[in-house]
Amino acid sequence: MTTRNENRASRKPTKMKLMSPQAFRQAPWRVQIQYVGVFMLALVSILVIAGIYLSISGQAAAAGLASYANDQKRQDLERQIADRKARLALMTSANVMEARAKELGFERIDPANAVYIEMPGYTGKFAAVLAPPPGISTTVEPVIKSTYRQSLWDWLFRGINQLSASVGGSNP
Amino acid sequence: MKKRAFSNGHWVALFLTIFMVLIFVQMIRIQTSGHAQKLETWAEKYGYEVRTIQSERGYIYDRWGHLLAGNKEVYEVGVELRYVRNPTAIATALASITGADFNTVLGLASTPYVEGQSVYITLADFVDASQIDAISKLKQEYETSNRFGEDPKLPTLRGLVWSPHLQRVYPENSLASNVIGFFPYRDRENARGFFGVEEKYNDLLAGTKQKVMVALDPYVEQEIPSAPPGASLVLTIDREIQAATEEILDNAVKKNEAVSGTIIVENPRNGEILAMASTPRMNLNEYWTYSDVFTSGTTYNKAIGQVYEPGSVFKVITMASALDLGVVKPDTQFVDTGTINVGGINIFNWDRGAWGEQTMVGCMQHSLNVCLSWVATQMGATDFYKYLEKFNIGHRTNIDLTGEEVFPLSTPGDPTWYPVNLGTNSFGQGVAVTPIQMVQAASAIANDGKMMAPHVLKAYIQNGQQYNTNPTVVGVPITSDTAHTLTEMLATSLEDEASTALVEGYRVAGKTGTAEIAINGQYSSNATNASFVGWGPVDDPQFLVYVWLEKPKSSIWGSVVAAPVFSEEVKQLVVLMNIPPDALRKSISGQ
Numbered sequence: 001m002t003t004r005n006e007n008r009a010s011r012k013p014t015k016m017k018l019m020s021p022q023a024f025r026q027a028p029w030r031v032q033i034q035y036v037g038v039f040m041l042a043l044v045s046i047l048v049i050a051g052i053y054l055s056i057s058g059q060a061a062a063a064g065l066a067s068y069a070n071d072q073k074r075q076d077l078e079r080q081i082a083d084r085k086a087r088l089a090l091m092t093s094a095n096v097m098e099a100r101a102k103e104l105g106f107e108r109i110d111p112a113n114a115v116y117i118e119m120p121g122y123t124g125k126f127a128a129v130l131a132p133p134p135g136i137s138t139t140v141e142p143v144i145k146s147t148y149r150q151s152l153w154d155w156l157f158r159g160i161n162q163l164s165a166s167v168g169g170s171n172p
Numbered sequence: 173m174k175k176r177a178f179s180n181g182h183w184v185a186l187f188l189t190i191f192m193v194l195i196f197v198q199m200i201r202i203q204t205s206g207h208a209q210k211l212e213t214w215a216e217k218y219g220y221e222v223r224t225i226q227s228e229r230g231y232i233y234d235r236w237g238h239l240l241a242g243n244k245e246v247y248e249v250g251v252e253l254r255y256v257r258n259p260t261a262i263a264t265a266l267a268s269i270t271g272a273d274f275n276t277v278l279g280l281a282s283t284p285y286v287e288g289q290s291v292y293i294t295l296a297d298f299v300d301a302s303q304i305d306a307i308s309k310l311k312q313e314y315e316t317s318n319r320f321g322e323d324p325k326l327p328t329l330r331g332l333v334w335s336p337h338l339q340r341v342y343p344e345n346s347l348a349s350n351v352i353g354f355f356p357y358r359d360r361e362n363a364r365g366f367f368g369v370e371e372k373y374n375d376l377l378a379g380t381k382q383k384v385m386v387a388l389d390p391y392v393e394q395e396i397p398s399a400p401p402g403a404s405l406v407l408t409i410d411r412e413i414q415a416a417t418e419e420i421l422d423n424a425v426k427k428n429e430a431v432s433g434t435i436i437v438e439n440p441r442n443g444e445i446l447a448m449a450s451t452p453r454m455n456l457n458e459y460w461t462y463s464d465v466f467t468s469g470t471t472y473n474k475a476i477g478q479v480y481e482p483g484s485v486f487k488v489i490t491m492a493s494a495l496d497l498g499v500v501k502p503d504t505q506f507v508d509t510g511t512i513n514v515g516g517i518n519i520f521n522w523d524r525g526a527w528g529e530q531t532m533v534g535c536m537q538h539s540l541n542v543c544l545s546w547v548a549t550q551m552g553a554t555d556f557y558k559y560l561e562k563f564n565i566g567h568r569t570n571i572d573l574t575g576e577e578v579f580p581l582s583t584p585g586d587p588t589w590y591p592v593n594l595g596t597n598s599f600g601q602g603v604a605v606t607p608i609q610m611v612q613a614a615s616a617i618a619n620d621g622k623m624m625a626p627h628v629l630k631a632y633i634q635n636g637q638q639y640n641t642n643p644t645v646v647g648v649p650i651t652s653d654t655a656h657t658l659t660e661m662l663a664t665s666l667e668d669e670a671s672t673a674l675v676e677g678y679r680v681a682g683k684t685g686t687a688e689i690a691i692n693g694q695y696s697s698n699a700t701n702a703s704f705v706g707w708g709p710v711d712d713p714q715f716l717v718y719v720w721l722e723k724p725k726s727s728i729w730g731s732v733v734a735a736p737v738f739s740e741e742v743k744q745l746v747v748l749m750n751i752p753p754d755a756l757r758k759s760i761s762g763q
Binding site: 064071080082085086087089090093095118125128129130133 | 228231233234235236237238239242243244245301336337338341343344345347389398401404406411412415630631633636637638639640676743744746747750752753756760
C-alpha cells in the first residue's frame with residue numbers, strides 16, 4: 001500500500017518527462033528570434049532563388065538582344081560586302097580601266113605589231129576559282145549551346161541526375 | 173509597470189507585413205486584371221513581326237572572276253506618320269537632295285496618321301548612300317536647332333526614316349548584255365530575270381525567299397533563319413575578248429552600214445563561248461530602255477534568237493558530209509558548166525558564170541553553187557539529210573541562254589520539201605539556222621569530228637562550293653580524218669585566193685557566205701546576209717569565230733564585208749588568248 005505523497009513523488013517526474021525535456025521554458029525573446037530566424041531563412045532562400053532567376057533572365061534577355069543585334073549587324077555587313085564588291089567592279093570595269101590607261105599615257109597597239117615573247121615558267125591565266133570544290137565543308141552552322149536552352153529547374157535536375165549517376169553508377 | 177501589448181517592433185513588423193501583402197496583392201492584380209489581359213492580347217499581336225528574308229541575288233562573273241552582275245546598297249526612304257511634324261520640310265529636303273517631286277512627297281508626308289491603317293508611307297526608293305548621308309546630316313542639323321520638332325515654325329525631319337536594301341547592278345553596263353540579260357530590280361516583290369543567263373538561271377541566282385515570324389521578346393529562344401545567297405555564276409565569257417569583239421562588231425556594222433551584226437567566239441575543243449556579241453545592246457542598269465532599244469520585235473540576242481538563211485557558209489557542212497560519206501575527195505574533179513538542174517529547177521553560180529574543171533578545193537574556194545548542188549545529188553537526199561540531222565540542223569543547240577529559236581528542217585516526205593531543196597540546201601538557201609547552230613555544226617569540223625554543246629556557264633557557286641560544268645559531246649557527225657581533210661581544204665582555199673580573212677603568222681581555215689534575202693517571196697540580190705565561219709590555228713584549233721552582218725550596204729559579199737571582220741577578230745584573239753604564231757608555237761613544242 002502506498003501513501004498519497006508517495007504517489008505524488010512517483011508521478012511528478014513522469015509528468016515532467018512527458019511535458020518538456022527541459023527544466024525551464026524558453027524565454028519569449030528566444031522563441032521570437034527563432035521564429036524570425038526561420039522566417040528570414042525562408043525569405044532569404046526565396047530572395048536568393050528569385051535573384052538567380054532574375055540574373056539568368058537578365059542574361060537571357062541580354063543574350064537575346066545581342067543575338068538580335070548581331071543578326072542585324074551580319075545583314076548590314078553582308079550588304080556592305082556586296083556594295084564594296086560592286087563598287088570595286090565599277091572602278092575596274094573594262095571601260096574605266098581603258099580610260100585610266102589612256103590618262104596614264106598608254107596607247108592601244110595594233111595587234112599586228114604585237115611581238116610574242118616566250119616567258120619560261122609562265123603558264124598563262126587560270127580560270128576563276130572563287131570557292132573550294134564540293135566535298136570541303138567551309139560553312140559553320142550556328143548552334144545555341146544547351147546552357148542557353150535549359151531552365152533553372154532543368155539545370156538543377158540535370159545536376160542531381162549527374163550526381164546520382166556518379167554516386168550510384170549508371171544503369172547498364 | 174504594465175507591459176505594452178504591442179511594442180514598436182511589432183508595429184514596424186505589422187506595417188512591413190501589410191506592405192508586403194499589398195505588394196503581393198498588387199502583383200496578382202497586375203497579372204490578372206482586365207488591363208493585363210488586354211496587354212497580353214497586344215503582346216500576342218505585336219510580340220512577333222513577320223520578316224521577309226530575301227536571299228541576296230547571286231553574282232555573275234566572267235571566266236577570270238571579273239564581276240559582270242552584282243548588288244549595291246541603296247535605301248528606301250519613307251515617313252512614320254505618327255512622328256511627322258513638318259511635311260513641308262520633308263518634301264523640300266527630298267526634292268532638293270534626291271530630285272523627288274515636291275508636291276508628290278508633300279502630299280504623301282501630309283497623310284494623317286491612323287493607328288493600324290496609315291502608319292508608314294514610302295516616299296522614295298533606290299536612293300544612293302551619298303544622298304542618304306546628306307539627308308541624315310540635314311536631319312541632325314534640324315534636330316539640333318529644333319529638338320523633338322517642338323517649334324512648328326522651324327524645320328524638322330522628324331518621322332523621316334530610311335532602310336537599306338540591295339539593288340542589282342551591272343558594272344560593265346552594256347558589255348555582254350545580250351548574254352547576261354537583265355533583272356528589273358524596281359519590282360522588289362516579283363522581279364525575275366529576263367533574257368540571257370539572268371532568266372535561264374533565275375532560280376539558281378534568286379536563291380530562296382521566306383517569311384518567318386520573329387519574336388520581339390528577347391526571352392523567346394529563336395534562331396532566325398539566315399537565307400543563303402543565291403548561287404553565283406561563272407561564265408565562259410572572257411571580258412576582254414567580249415569587249416574587243418563588241419568594238420569590232422560595232423565598227424563593222426557602222427562601216428558597212430549593216431542593219432545588225434553578230435559575232436560568236438567559241439573554243440571548239442569544249443564548246444565554251446568566249447564572246448557573243450550582237451546588235452543592238454543596251455545598258456543593263458537602265459533596263460527600262462528595253463522597248464526603246466529593241467523596237468518592233470527586234471530579237472534580244474540574234475546569235476541565238478534569229479534564224480536566217482546562212483548561204484555559202486553552209487557549204488562546209490555539205491562538203492564535210494560528202495567527204496565523210498566518201499562520195500568525193502579533195503581532188504575529185506567537177507566540170508562546172510554554170511548550171512545544174514535539180515528537181516526540175518536550174519541552179520546557177522553566184523556570178524552566173526561557168527568555172528570549168530574544178531577540184532573540190534576549187535569548188536569551196538570559188539564557192540560554186542553548181543558544184544555543191546552536184547555534190548549533194550551525188551550523196552542523194554537520204555544521206556544528205558541524214559548528215560544534216562547529225563549536224564543537228566533543224567534542232568536547238570540547247571545553249572544555256574533564254575530565247576533560242578529554231579527553224580524546222582524540211583526533209584523528203586515533208587509537205588514543204590521539194591526535190592530542188594536538195595540543191596538549194598547544199599549551199600545554204602532554203603534552210604534557216606541561227607548563228608549558234610552554225611557554230612555548233614562547225615565545231616565538229618574544228619574539233620576532230622566531235623561536235624560540242626555550246627554553253628556559257630563554266631561553273632556555279634552554291635553554299636560556298638564551286639561546281640564546274642563539264643564539256644559535252646553532242647555527236648560525232650564525221651570522222652577525225654574527214655574533219656582534218658576539210659580543214660586543210662578550207663585553209664588552202666583561203667590561201668589560194670589571198671582572202672582578206674587571213675592573219676599573218678597564223679594559219680586559219682574558213683568559209684565565206686553570202687545569202688540573198690527573200691523579200692515578198694522573191695530573193696533580192698541587193699539585200700544579203702554576209703557571213704564567215706572560221707577557226708584556227710589549223711593544226712590545233714583554239715578558237716572558232718562566226719561573223720554575220722545583216723544587209724550590209726557597202727558590199728553585199730561576205731568575202732568583202734565579213735571576212736575582214738574575222739581577220740580583225742582573230743588578230744585580237746591571238747593576243748588576248750596568248751596564242752603564239754604558228755612557227756614559234758611549233759618550235760616551242762619541238763615540232
